[in-house]
Amino acid sequence: MSRRLMSVTAHTSVDHADAVARGHGLEAESVAVVDATADRTDPDCVRLQVELDDPGELPDHMEELRLTPDQARALAADLIEHADRVEGGD
Secondary structure (H helix, E strand, C coil): CCCCCCCCCCCCCEEEEEEEEEECCEEEEEEEEEEEECCCCCCCCEEEEEEECCCCCCCCCCEEEEECHHHHHHHHHHHHHHHHHHHHCC
C-alpha cells in the first residue's frame, strides 16, 4: 500500500497478518495490519482497526470498529478461545 492510513509503530498490535478481502465477485489475499487502541486522554471506546497492504480492486481504505469495553472483552475472550483450539488442534 503506497499511502498507509494507519500509523504502524512498535505498539501496533499485529503488524503482519494474512488477510482476505471478499466481496461479490472479488477475493484478494493480502497482508494486513491490525491494531487495538484507545485514545490516550478521555477514551470513549476501544478501536479495532484493520488495513490491507494491497486491497486489490478496492481503493485504499481501513476498517475501524468502535467497541464498548464489554464488547472488547467479549471479542478478546473469543480470540483466546479460538487460539487455544487452533494450538490444540481441536
